[in-house]
Amino acid sequence: MRSVPSLLSMLGDQEPPRRVMTPWQYVRLRRRAAGLSIAQVAAPFWVRPEHQHDVEQYFRNLEAxxxxHQRIYITEGKPYFFSIDVYHQLANLPAHQHPRLCTGCGWDEHSVQYDHNGNDANWSADDPQLCTRCEQARAWEDSRAAKATRHAA
Structure with missing residues (x-):
């Protein structure tokens, strides 16, 4: 009997599919990467106390x-960086046209971000889903957990 190659073997070595990121996940990752809460993000945008709830709700809705959102009203002076263009690409384009984003912080290679060593962030060599900043943060957390385990023993 003659062996027939499988469809997968005919495709050759393919890159594994990227995780599809939604626009609300992107905004949430960027806010968390900045280390800010919704209240901290909203604070610069309300002056009168009766506006606080509405402004905080607007930022909650960005992550809902x-x-x-087809229009994002707060573009200048955002308390943390997220790209309006990336947001609209995630919201309006098919998944194969989405930009490559770090699954840890939402960074894209066209944005300026520094890793924990002060260098420009880049893609991790060990985990192509992460940027070097998230890779370094993960390594720091792992070493901290290992030290805690050694001290507990």
Whole structure:
């Protein structure tokens, strides 16, 4: 009997599919990477106390699942960086046209970000889903956990 090659073997070595990121996940990752809460993000945008709830709700809605904004009103002076262009690409384009984003912090290679050593962030050599900043943070957390385990023993 003649062996027939499988479809997978005919495709050759393919890069594994990237995880699809939604626009609300992207905004949430960028806010968390900045180390800010919703209240901290909203604080510069309300002056009168009666506006606080509305402004905080606006920022909560940016991170609300299945809610895509066609217009984002706060573009200048955002308290943390996220790209409006990347947001709209994630919201409006098919997954194969999405930009490559770090699954740890939402960084894209066209944005300026520094790793923990002060160098420009780049893609991790060990985990292509992460940037070097997230890779370094993960290594720091792992070493901290190992020290805690050694001290507990």
């Amino acid at each position: 699942e299945n809610l895509r």
